[in-house]
Amino acid sequence: MIRIDQVTWTYPYADAPSLRELSLAVAPGEFVVLCGASGCGKSTALRLMNGLIPHFHEGGNLTGTVTVSGLSTDVVEPDEIGLRTGTVLQHPRRQFFTDTVREEIAFAMENFGFPPEAIRTQVTTTIAELAVGVPTDQRLQYLSGGQQQQVAIAAAMAHRPRILLLDEPSSNLSADAVRRLTATLADLKGKGVTIVIAEHRLRYLQDLVDRVVVMRDGTVDIEWSAAQFHTVPDDMLAREGLRGTVRAAELPAVAASGASAANPVPSDDVPSAALELAGVHCRLGGRTVLDLECVAFAAGEVTAIHGVNGAGKSTLARVVTGLQSCPGTVLLDGKPVKPRARRRASAIVMQDVQRQLFTDRVETEIELAANGVAGAPTASKMLATLDLAHLADRHPLSLSGGQQQRLVVAAARVCDRRIVVFDEPSSGVDRRHLQSISDQIRQIAADGSVVLLISHDEDLIALTADRQLTLTPAARTANDAQR
Template sequence: MNGSAMIDVRDLSWSFRAADRASLRGVDLTVPQGQTLVLCGASGCGKSTLLRACSGLVPHLHDGRMSGAVRTAGLDVATIGFEGLGRRIGMVSQHPRRQFFADTVIDELVFASENFGIQPSQIAANLDTVVKQLSLAPLLHRRLSTLSGGQQQRVAIAAALVHQPDLLLLDEPTSNLSASAVSEVVDALAAVKATGTTMVIAEHRLHTVAAIADRLMVISDGVVEREWDPFLPTAIHDGELAAHGVRSLSVSAPTIPSAVAWGAGVTGSTGSVSEPRPGVNVRDLTCTADGRTVLDIEYAEFPRGAVTAVVGDNGVGKSTLLRVLAGLQRHRGRVGLDGVAVSRRQRRALTAMVHQDASRQLFFASVASEVAEFAAGISPESVADVLDRFGLGSMADRHPLALSGGQQQRLVMAATSSSDRDVLLFDEPSSGVDRRNLDALVHVMVEAARRGAVVILVTHDDDLLARAADRRLELTAPPAD
């Protein structure tokens, strides 16, 4: 073992209980103090499992079989336990809401520090720094349950920083963030890096963290397949990344025509209509939460036969709009389909939706059952074809909750792709999705639009926007009441 390394992994193998194959197989890894390592690879390749092993969640929280050794901050994770490692580590999971303990933002930010017995004056100073770095002051006294997915992600990152750990483990930290929020997070991580903090980041959107990465490692099927050390973005060809299923380092914001829409909560209001086109349209739509107006659209239309992207900063109401259209959110105003008003109950039967956290919409005991039950009357052969298209064919009999976050996302997309419903809604569908499966996702949306469905996409992913979107609707925060 290397005593000077922050992380030292030797011949690590891990299999989750009842799994038919190992998640990690003979992994060797040394991360020096102060280095930023980025892990990439296909969904389900073992990135998140390796982060958990470095934090002690594997083997102490998860059941399974482990061989080899892991030392983090000089401590043997197999014997030291959480109490010995917690003060040294800050960790952000793929789905931040699952790691929250408090009710409000400010209580969550100080929770770990208070439990570690850090002096109140030091907590206050650390908190002030992190809140400024991530522009969290307006959210401090908000309830966590009222925040958007991107806002929750920023809070989770901030909570991991406040106690000033020696090691940060970040799992898809930019997946639900707007471009401005990504910039803030990366700037904050760069400042932390400058203090000598070690970071290991699992990320599909490599371009978002390229500026702070020292080293890039590709994991495939539980083993280290390729490594660039040092990581020099200009020296890596896109074809080489593509060969490993890794998404491009070169991504630019696409130019997409604006949708027909206007209102206080719409940026760059455009167009006028005498008669709406076939598809979904909303009029005088407003929503409130905690006494605040979170959505205010006087008019917007989402035509059949096109993919309409809904974009904007975190917290401006994009996910709320999708929940309204799916019949899952109370609102004021009218929602119509093909010129006819449709009630919330009717919308629930007409729409299929992929949520940000896919695990919240998985209900059955097997992967195949999720698809079969979603698309009534689908044949077993068609179920198998759908699963194969999303790289899930070998997992048909596995329990959906035993899949990785990216695999769960693909399963929900597979079920949605088998639907013939009139309206398909996608909320940040590319989080946790690798290059190959991004292709499959684009295919699902384009084909649905081609058959005449209404397809509405909420995303911050410029790569996905460029390849799938026909028009864009940009939302902004409505004026304060």
């Protein structure tokens, strides 16, 4: 079904190859996981399989051969490969081309020239199979991360390819969404679909995989059969920089009340609060997405923000940092602060960090963030701390997803802001670099900032957080129901 034979690939303008004599075969109906440290070549291997290499990344240097369903990927047109494969990116919204669920699921079939009636039938069937519970009347931008991923998988599979490729599909998902993802993958495997996943978190897939392939420096380092993987202890995974069994942390709750507070805590006495929200009620797409009567955060601590996809965590981040206006009051050190002032006082590390890379050089990215900040750590020190020193002269957009994540964390560390929000900062990050990211987040809090950590990553929360706020989807009000 898929055969990669002695492939070496160097991206345009890169100094070294990302893949080195990689050989890998995937049989029809096989479920294979590619794993390994950030930058090991997992995502690049997927781009070989869907034809993005060499057709999209023109100007790179490719040797060796890649065949998919008997087609040589460097010879056939990309649409021929696209008919046989479906791809789901780590951040699904990067691959959306339309505004609504039905339009997005129909998009690929329209481009392949399917008859209109067949498209309508297939869209309805695919929604019933792969997007159950997704509100099809909502615009894509208003769906939760888990719902967006359901749509991305449905759109990738609507034209019925026999190969599905996924890049870090669990990285930004709640535990509930991961369970839905697992059930979807099990259903597709049962239908004979060949599935290849690049992933750091492995245990949720252990009952589905046929083979686990560990990559290092652009080639295959270790292969485990399903039976072998079941016997691999967590300490061996740790030695390989891989994620093992998740251990949830028990943390005290912050003071909070309102419909969005899953576990209300009295807020009568919060003398240590540096950041307070009062009467914050946000509506997006005709529905209430955040409803907090009161919540108080202390400086010098890391507060983990929990909750299912769609509970309002990212909305809370936008409100706190002045990127979202809505009714209510935000106080910093006891004084009300308007959105513009909050933007000046805040830094945020977003889920999709590519949106926050502005320069043409890694070291310059840190220097830009530290501009005018007295006593900020030097760019060279920050890059060394986060294992990025050897990439100082690279273009930020040429880095792997995990490397980009660490770079933006480094920028947040040096910018010296009173409020710092991390929105899923460990997506695409391997086990070895999880500790270094945790150390930087802890240091930002130790420097006196209010730090909010929005994450589904229990490993990161256990390493980093002092307290937690659990959000729940705000109940629809009577006004919501009427609109």
